[in-house]
Amino acid sequence: MGQHNISSVAHLIAEPVRSVMLITLADGNAMSAGALAQAAGVTAQTASSHLAKLLDGGLLSVESKGRHRYYRLAGAHVSHVLESLASIGPVTPAWRNTPSRSAQALRFARCCYDHLAGQVGVAVTQSMLTRGFIVETGERQYALTAPGCEWLQQLGIDMGDAGFDHADHARRCLDWTERQYHVAGPLGARLMDAFLEWGWMQRSPTTRSVTVTALGWDGLNRHFGIARESCGPD
Incomplete structure (x- = not known):
């Protein structure tokens, strides 16, 4: 089970669009799907698909304010993982x-x-x-x-x-x-x-x-x- 969880999370993070979205949210703030789509350079429809996968994978949480939905990292533990991954390998x-x-x-x-x-x-x-x-x-x-x-x-x-x-x-x-x-x-x-x-x-x-x-x-x-x-x- 643990091995399966690791591979699932690694697959979610490894996709370039999703990794950009996660890093963009790594300061702890919440952002709209539109803002995250712009940051990742994709359409709103593509962003929505990726955000759904990150939500299902437990990496993001979402809150609704009126007609808008705002996404943030599911917790500090997700940011810790991102920083740890970024620290692997030399800084050129x-x-x-x-x-x-x-x-x-x-x-x-x-x-x-x-x-x-x-x-x-x-x-x-x-x-x-x-x-x-x-x-x-x-x-x-x-x-x-x-x-x-x-x-x-x-x-x-x-x-x-x-x-x-x-x-x-x-x-x-x-x-x-x-x-x-x-x-x-x-x-x-x-x-x-x-x-x-x-x-x-x-x-x-x-x-x-x-x-x-x-x-x-x-x-x-x-x-x-x-x-x-x-x-x-x-």
């Missing part, structure tokens, strides 16, 4: 040095479902490790330390209901462009929410990329020791 020099501004923006900072990824996400995680706010506790986990809890409270980040008592409150997520880990799980999501709420970062309305504002660079430098030039071009 051609991709790293691509002149494409959209590709550069994604590598610099992007949403990985509900948390921060890319060069900035890795830099934030490394800073927290260096300062002893988190520690590695296994192949897949970080753990928030007592100084880390105090630091978050000083920043004004509420920790009361975020599942920090669970062992997976700070998951290690392999960044597919940087080949280093960034922090995910409830802690990663809470940090991303705070960065957006404080006006440090802004999400693109059309892609997964994230822009760091002038206020954000000041905050990242002050609280994480991250300078703009240390993360590559914005």
Whole structure:
């Protein structure tokens, strides 16, 4: 049964149109069938067929608002699978040095479902490790330390209901462009929410990329020791 499930899911993800749709939804937002058809470069009828298969396969969920239907990933576990697949194999020099501004923006900072990824996400995680706010506790986990809890409270980040008592409150997520880990799980999501709420970062309305504002660079430098030039071009 498990082997059958793996082959079925792999078949769904492997189809190029469906893979584009899934990656487009990997920031956790919901999109209409029309928007996903445009992103994948197919007709509405073709998109509808692919979306039905992704729904049946458990990779997507759908909600109706009036006459419109909006699709999103079925959960963070689907995004984790997509990021893990993307991290297999080398990132070629051609991709790293691509002149494409959209590709550069994604590598610099992007949403990985509900948390921060890319060069900035890795830099934030490394800073927290260096300062002893988190520690590695296994192949897949970080753990928030007592100084880390105090630091978050000083920043004004509420920790009361975020599942920090669970062992997976700070998951290690392999960044597919940087080949280093960034922090995910409830802690990663809470940090991303705070960065957006404080006006440090802004999400693109059309892609997964994230822009760091002038206020954000000041905050990242002050609280994480991250300078703009240390993360590559914005």
